[in-house]
Amino acid sequence: xxxxxxxxxVLDLTDEKGLLCGRILGDxxxxxxxxxxxxxxxxxxxxxxxxxxxxxxxxxxWFFLNTNKRSITLNLKSAGGIELFKELVKTADFVIxxxxxxxxxxxxxDYDVLSKLNPKLVMTSITPFGIDGPYANYKGTDxxxxxxxxxxxxxxxxxxxxIRIPVPQSCFHTGSxxxxxxxxxxxxQQMTGEGQSVEVSMQQSATWATYATQEWxxxxxxxxxxxxxxxxxxxxxxxxxxxxxxxxxxxFLIGGAAAASGQNLFIKWMDAEGMCPDWLRDFDFSExxxxxxxxxxFDRLSDALxxxxxxxxxxxxxxxxxxxxxxxxxxxxxxDLLENPQLKARNFWIDVEHTELGTSITYPGPFAVLTxxxxxxxxxxxxxxxxxxxxxxxxxxxxxxxxxVLKQGGVI
Amino acid sequence: MKKPLPLEGLKIxxxxxxAVGPCVGRILGDxxxxxxHIETARRPxxxxxxxPFKDGIAGxxxxxxxxxxxxxxxxxxxxxxxxxxxxxxxxxxxxxDVFIESNAPGxxxxxxxxxxxxxxVKPDIIMLSTCQMGQKGPLARFKGYGVQAAAMAGFxxxxxxxxxxxxxxxxSYTDVVSPQWLIAVIVASLIYxxxxxxxxxxxxxxxxxxxxxxxxxILDYTSNGRLATRVSNREESAAPHGAYRCKGEDRxxxxxxxxxxxxxxxxxxxxxxPWTKDTSFSSLLQRKRNEDELDRLxxxxxxxxxxxxxxxxxxxxxxxxxxxxxxEDLHNNPQFRHKGHFKLLNHSEIGEVPFDNPPFQFSKTPCxxxxxxxxxxxxxxxxxxxxxxxxxEEFVELIQSGALE
Numbered sequence: 001x002x003x004x005x006x007x008x009x010v011l012d013l014t015d016e017k018g019l020l021c022g023r024i025l026g027d028x029x030x031x032x033x034x035x036x037x038x039x040x041x042x043x044x045x046x047x048x049x050x051x052x053x054x055x056x057x058x059x060x061x062w063f064f065l066n067t068n069k070r071s072i073t074l075n076l077k078s079a080g081g082i083e084l085f086k087e088l089v090k091t092a093d094f095v096i097x098x099x100x101x102x103x104x105x106x107x108x109x110d111y112d113v114l115s116k117l118n119p120k121l122v123m124t125s126i127t128p129f130g131i132d133g134p135y136a137n138y139k140g141t142d143x144x145x146x147x148x149x150x151x152x153x154x155x156x157x158x159x160x161x162x163i164r165i166p167v168p169q170s171c172f173h174t175g176s177x178x179x180x181x182x183x184x185x186x187x188x189q190q191m192t193g194e195g196q197s198v199e200v201s202m203q204q205s206a207t208w209a210t211y212a213t214q215e216w217x218x219x220x221x222x223x224x225x226x227x228x229x230x231x232x233x234x235x236x237x238x239x240x241x242x243x244x245x246x247x248x249x250x251x252f253l254i255g256g257a258a259a260a261s262g263q264n265l266f267i268k269w270m271d272a273e274g275m276c277p278d279w280l281r282d283f284d285f286s287e288x289x290x291x292x293x294x295x296x297x298f299d300r301l302s303d304a305l306x307x308x309x310x311x312x313x314x315x316x317x318x319x320x321x322x323x324x325x326x327x328x329x330x331x332x333x334x335x336d337l338l339e340n341p342q343l344k345a346r347n348f349w350i351d352v353e354h355t356e357l358g359t360s361i362t363y364p365g366p367f368a369v370l371t372x373x374x375x376x377x378x379x380x381x382x383x384x385x386x387x388x389x390x391x392x393x394x395x396x397x398x399x400x401x402x403x404x405v406l407k408q409g410g411v412i
Numbered sequence: 413m414k415k416p417l418p419l420e421g422l423k424i425x426x427x428x429x430x431a432v433g434p435c436v437g438r439i440l441g442d443x444x445x446x447x448x449h450i451e452t453a454r455r456p457x458x459x460x461x462x463x464p465f466k467d468g469i470a471g472x473x474x475x476x477x478x479x480x481x482x483x484x485x486x487x488x489x490x491x492x493x494x495x496x497x498x499x500x501x502x503x504x505x506x507x508x509d510v511f512i513e514s515n516a517p518g519x520x521x522x523x524x525x526x527x528x529x530x531x532x533v534k535p536d537i538i539m540l541s542t543c544q545m546g547q548k549g550p551l552a553r554f555k556g557y558g559v560q561a562a563a564m565a566g567f568x569x570x571x572x573x574x575x576x577x578x579x580x581x582x583x584s585y586t587d588v589v590s591p592q593w594l595i596a597v598i599v600a601s602l603i604y605x606x607x608x609x610x611x612x613x614x615x616x617x618x619x620x621x622x623x624x625x626x627x628x629x630i631l632d633y634t635s636n637g638r639l640a641t642r643v644s645n646r647e648e649s650a651a652p653h654g655a656y657r658c659k660g661e662d663r664x665x666x667x668x669x670x671x672x673x674x675x676x677x678x679x680x681x682x683x684x685x686p687w688t689k690d691t692s693f694s695s696l697l698q699r700k701r702n703e704d705e706l707d708r709l710x711x712x713x714x715x716x717x718x719x720x721x722x723x724x725x726x727x728x729x730x731x732x733x734x735x736x737x738x739x740e741d742l743h744n745n746p747q748f749r750h751k752g753h754f755k756l757l758n759h760s761e762i763g764e765v766p767f768d769n770p771p772f773q774f775s776k777t778p779c780x781x782x783x784x785x786x787x788x789x790x791x792x793x794x795x796x797x798x799x800x801x802x803x804x805e806e807f808v809e810l811i812q813s814g815a816l817e
Contacts, residue, residue: 004601004603005600028596048636052636060631138727141650143655154582154583161655164571172625181771186603190606199772203747215477217738219464225662229577247569248568252559252560322553327560330563332565334633335633336566337630341549342545342549361631368615369615371612
């Protein structure tokens with residue numbers, strides 16, 4: 001079968017900030033060539049590592065973000081490296097890079113230069129804050145970007161520090177937004193023949209990772225606060241995360257007709273097991289208006305629900321919720337996720353061969369299921385410079401002797 | 413001369429609700445596509461009826477979240493259970509390049525708008541269905557929102573403090589993870605269609621895309637057997653690394669010191685107090701070993717400063733640092749102002765409100781959010797006249813039939 005992006009060539013110069021962009025394009029069938037410095041891409045030094053042995057060919061972080069890519073090494077700080085890169089640009093559709101602003105200009109490889117070699121080129125630049133503006137030269141790591149984006153302030157317990165998700169979400173948001181933006185620019189190129197440069201900001205991408213804080217301020221003049229395991233609903237707060245026998249579940253109560261069946265039945269279930277307080281026994285949730293409910297009611301309700309939920313396992317609560325239309329879901333850990341029946345039934349997980357490690361590793365599978373051009377099956381991330389011969393010799397027509405010279409000259 | 417928009421000429425019809433589907437159409441609209449958002453007055457979108465509302469006054473056209481995800485669209489109300497309504501829908505399907513729907517599995521089929529059926533009307537259509545769990549499978553019938561899908565995808569279990577239960581990121585997190593990928597795959601499908609003449613159907617599960625944002629933790633489990641858990645803000649390769657309390661009420665900053673050079677710079681900024689010379693903090697390894705104590709000492713300094721001061725002092729010497737932004741801070745952020753991230757647009761009912769611009773910019777086809785989100789049924793007439801080419805009589809008849817509800 002065809003791939004969406006057959007015969008599309010991407011030169012990927014990014015580090016962790018942008019690696020997901022090329023991976024998504026690769027998932028869609030583009031030929032993504034990751035251009036690494038001879039010492040290897042910095043993301044190779046990021047953990048976790050396979051069997052906890054830190055080594056540039058064992059980074060699981062690197063593995064995950066570089067499937068379906070080919071790797072060449074190239075020293076862009078050498079004249080020979082610049083020359084070879086320019087050769088590669090002539091046949092490329094995309095260059096994606098995440099160097100600091102102006103870095104590519106200093107190398108003499110900015111869009112103005114590259115577009116003269118290849119007017120159809122789409123060049124995507126990923127930076128923490130954008131290529132200009134008061135923060136342009138500021139440093140932005142994930143925790144900094146997520147804090148500036150607005151999600152951190154509202155995540156966590158009210159009395160404790162704001163928290164982030166312990167995987168660099170800002171890099172993944174930005175990488176996936178960069179893939180979207182790059183494709184849009186490529187569409188224009190396909191229609192008109194005109195390439196262009198695309199700028200993607202991590203700070204702006206991170207702000208798209210929440211719908212809440214900017215809106216509460218501009219619509220209601222209020223700064224939303226952290227609420228821990230509770231959520232503000234109307235004028236009061238409602239508990240949404242509950243400990244159960246083997247972990248936690250999330251439950252969202254609603255009012256009105258839609259709520260009646262599941263929530264009323266849940267109360268009956270509690271009652272059947274002798275765990276429903278008298279006041280709650282005949283309560284009809286269809287009459288509940290969550291926007292005007294008192295805090296006292298939610299507090300009493302929480303106590304009653306928490307006592308019952310603590311006696312059940314997340315699996316049995318979820319099964320019940322599915323059958324009775326209750327907004328309840330298990331708080332899955334990674335093991336639960338791997339065993340999730342839905343993901344199994346859809347054959348989501350895929351085993352990727354890592355011949356050099358003598359093993360295969362299970363990865364998240366295709367991000368969507370397409371009828372005509374399935375998302376490409378993952379092939380393990382490349383070793384450093386694994387495709388030097390293939391590309392320099394096979395495509396650029398360099399001889400073996402040339403390669404020996406370039407290697408010794410520190411160019412590749 | 414007015415510069416072109418990159419997706420000019422592209423046509424999108426969406427039968428979407430809540431966040432993921434609408435966000436996809438929103439961004440495509442920002443980039444120049446003509447997007448028609450179909451809804452019904454009989455069962456308003458959840459995001460039209462939840463807080464926050466403009467000035468605290470509840471109203472179907474006043475809800476912030478709906479507005480955020482539906483700018484740059486024409487809005488139409490259509491009753492798909494009405495025979496005239498479904499006829500209009502078929503005409504829109506004939507007109508469109510892309511059809512996006514985000515209903516529970518099976519809903520569009522009930523209206524004869526599943527892929528097999530719409531393909532009859534428009535053979536090369538590109539259709540996207542996005543929902544929590546995907547179209548098929550034992551949990552496809554799961555009814556819920558992104559907030560539950562996020563818990564199921566594993567985000568809550570790993571987000572929180574090491575000494576207490578899961579807290580999770582705020583909100584329907586899988587909702588904000590998926591749209592970007594879907595925009596990419598739709599546009600790629602359009603390019604493929606141009607090359608091959610073939611449309612296609614895209615079945616998307618928000619749970620599945622969600623797992624990709626935890627990829628490295630998943631590989632750590634599948635290859636090392638390690639079950640990730642909560643670590644607050646810690647990062648293996650950096651110390652200090654965290655969110656620190658500052659001067660003011662519930663004010664916070666972040667600081668990330670990633671190497672020894674940055675550590676020296678950090679120490680200079682805070683005035684080289686004696687504790688920074690202590691051997692417990694002399695190297696990254698030492699700082700990691702004594703991180704609780706380190707964090708306490710760092711905070712004793714940040715408490716004397718506003719987050720803005722900390723950010724500015726640290727960034728001047730090359731240490732990554734930022735304020736932890738509130739909603740108000742986002743609107744006052746100097747970099748956002750420079751980028752024009754928030755753009756005021758005049759909404760038909762609630763007046764001027766800010767809309768987020770896309771997080772990207774194009775050099776030759778600049779695009780930004782241009783048209784505020786529609787009120788319920790705001791463009792019924794425009795769409796019938798200008799897009800479907802109906803006569804006045806036809807339109808009036810349609811209104812009288814009750815199909816536009």
